[in-house]
Amino acid sequence: MDQLKILGGRPLNGEVPISGAKNAALPLLCAALLTDQPVTLRNVPRLQDVRTMLDLLAYIGVQTRHDEYGAVHLHADRLGEPEAPYELVRSMRASILALGPLMARIGYAKVALPGGCAIGSRPVDQHIRGLQAMGAQTLVEHGNIIATLPRGASRLKGARITTEMVTVTGTENLLMAAVLAEGETVLTNAAQEPEIVDLAEMLIAMGAHIEGHGTSTIHIEGVQALHGCDHAVVADRIEAGTFLCAVAATGGDVFLRHARGEHLQAVIDKLRALGADISCNGDGVRIQSPGAASGKLQAQSFRTTEYPGFPTDMQAQFMALNCVAHGTSTITENIFENRFMHVGELARLGANIQADGRVAVVEGGAQLTGAAVSSTDLRASACLVIAGLVASGETLVGELQHLDRGYDGIEVKLRGLGADIARIPCQRAQ
Ligand SMILES: CC(=O)N[C@H]1[C@@H](OP(=O)(O)OP(=O)(O)OC[C@H]2O[C@@H](n3ccc(=O)[nH]c3=O)[C@H](O)[C@@H]2O)O[C@H](CO)[C@@H](O)[C@@H]1O
Numbered sequence: 001m002d003q004l005k006i007l008g009g010r011p012l013n014g015e016v017p018i019s020g021a022k023n024a025a026l027p028l029l030c031a032a033l034l035t036d037q038p039v040t041l042r043n044v045p046r047l048q049d050v051r052t053m054l055d056l057l058a059y060i061g062v063q064t065r066h067d068e069y070g071a072v073h074l075h076a077d078r079l080g081e082p083e084a085p086y087e088l089v090r091s092m093r094a095s096i097l098a099l100g101p102l103m104a105r106i107g108y109a110k111v112a113l114p115g116g117c118a119i120g121s122r123p124v125d126q127h128i129r130g131l132q133a134m135g136a137q138t139l140v141e142h143g144n145i146i147a148t149l150p151r152g153a154s155r156l157k158g159a160r161i162t163t164e165m166v167t168v169t170g171t172e173n174l175l176m177a178a179v180l181a182e183g184e185t186v187l188t189n190a191a192q193e194p195e196i197v198d199l200a201e202m203l204i205a206m207g208a209h210i211e212g213h214g215t216s217t218i219h220i221e222g223v224q225a226l227h228g229c230d231h232a233v234v235a236d237r238i239e240a241g242t243f244l245c246a247v248a249a250t251g252g253d254v255f256l257r258h259a260r261g262e263h264l265q266a267v268i269d270k271l272r273a274l275g276a277d278i279s280c281n282g283d284g285v286r287i288q289s290p291g292a293a294s295g296k297l298q299a300q301s302f303r304t305t306e307y308p309g310f311p312t313d314m315q316a317q318f319m320a321l322n323c324v325a326h327g328t329s330t331i332t333e334n335i336f337e338n339r340f341m342h343v344g345e346l347a348r349l350g351a352n353i354q355a356d357g358r359v360a361v362v363e364g365g366a367q368l369t370g371a372a373v374s375s376t377d378l379r380a381s382a383c384l385v386i387a388g389l390v391a392s393g394e395t396l397v398g399e400l401q402h403l404d405r406g407y408d409g410i411e412v413k414l415r416g417l418g419a420d421i422a423r424i425p426c427q428r429a430q
């Protein structure tokens with residue numbers, strides 16, 4: 001397995017382009033299942049999760065092509081009796097996003113249950129309950145969710161659905177199911193993330209009737225058929241947030257081109273309180289920071305919540321920053337029950353953190369020193385990269401399959417900003 005070798009202690013300066021969002025691209029790719037006409041998606045990040053999703057869609061019968069300009073061309077004109085097999089689903093939970101569109105388009109879906117994963121148990125009961133409310137008959141058998149329409153029915157039926165908790169992919173699945181259902185669907189307690197808004201905008205461009213996306217109540221009036229579209233994926237707020245934390249920690253002056261400051265307000269508020277100077281305009285976000293070594297950064301307590309609150313997908317990266325800023329901070333993880341696995345690895349670099357259940361108390365001001373560490377999940381890997389950028393000496397980050405799921409060339413981008421970071425291919429990694 002490849003490793004990242006980082007020599008810490010350098011400030012970051014310059015400009016970095018922010019890629020399209022993983023968590024938007026994955027549902028948008030699945031939305032191509034909703035029409036028999038060609039769909040073009042632009043600004044699609046080059047990530048392992050995108051490759052896995054394209055493999056899955058190809059398996060289902062969709063023609064797919066990722067071109068050299070970052071656009072993906074999809075054509076779902078011939079769908080058979082599609083299956084999303086466990087081999088593809090287990091490496092990427094977002095495969096569950098094929099369920100809603102397949103039910104909407106052909107009234108049949110067989111998707112392997114994604115199972116638990118590193119950050120928590122992550123059930124999909126709300127996806128299934130919502131589809132049942134729209135008339136789907138579902139069966140869990142041999143590890144698969146099999147969904148069908150009742151005898152004589154040709155479409156799902158619109159319904160009022162209130163999910164028991166706010167779920168991002170659950171909202172996306174039900175939104176995609178509802179656009180071709182008969183009559184009106186109202187999703188209450190819906191997720192409000194920018195990725196939901198991006199999906200709704202793509203569906204509207206395909207001819208769907210949707211109102212209220214970006215709020216907790218979404219109204220959808222089903223239509224008979226959708227047409228093709230050409231849509232660009234929204235910029236990745238979590239990639240942008242990761243770079244903001246990296247620059248805050250190392251110090252420097254960086255412009256994040258394409259980043260959308262309005263999608264990162266909770267993180268930006270905390271970074272400003274910590275001591276970074278941040279300005280946003282229509283082209284991107286600029287951060288200037290004196291860096292942790294200046295002794296001027298003040299650690300910030302926060303609790304993760306649904307959008308627009310502080311995102312769980314930024315918790316690990318901000319924790320790395322709190323380790324080197326001054327003062328004690330308390331971090332509460334409210335979304336996933338097991339998302340502190342980076343704590344042990346940060347400790348190997350010299351961090352001082354006590355985690356108990358969903359709460360971690362970070363004693364700031366640590367002088368981190370480089371060591372070999374292992375990623376346990378996607379954002380944990382990003383947090384270790386940030387820690388490595390500030391640690392003295394050499395840090396080796398292993399298990400990069402997690403990082404590669406969600407960051408498009410992070411080491412190339414960081415090197416462009418002045419970091420001393422290199423990927424060591426597995427045969428040379430020691
Ligand atoms: C591909 C993608 O977009 N992934 C994001 C999505 O994951 P994902 O959509 O899987 O996360 P959810 O919003 O569904 O999960 C929120 C909480 O609800 C629980 N839950 C969810 C659905 C369900 O049927 N039953 C249930 O109990 C989950 O276990 C979790 O505790 O939102 C998460 C929360 O912002 C992010 O961390 C992920 O990066």
Ligand SMILES: C=C(OP(=O)(O)O)C(=O)O
Pocket residue numbers: 022023092093094313378379406
């Ligand atoms: C947890 C994440 O992704 P996924 O839902 O794909 O596991 C993430 O993007 O941080």
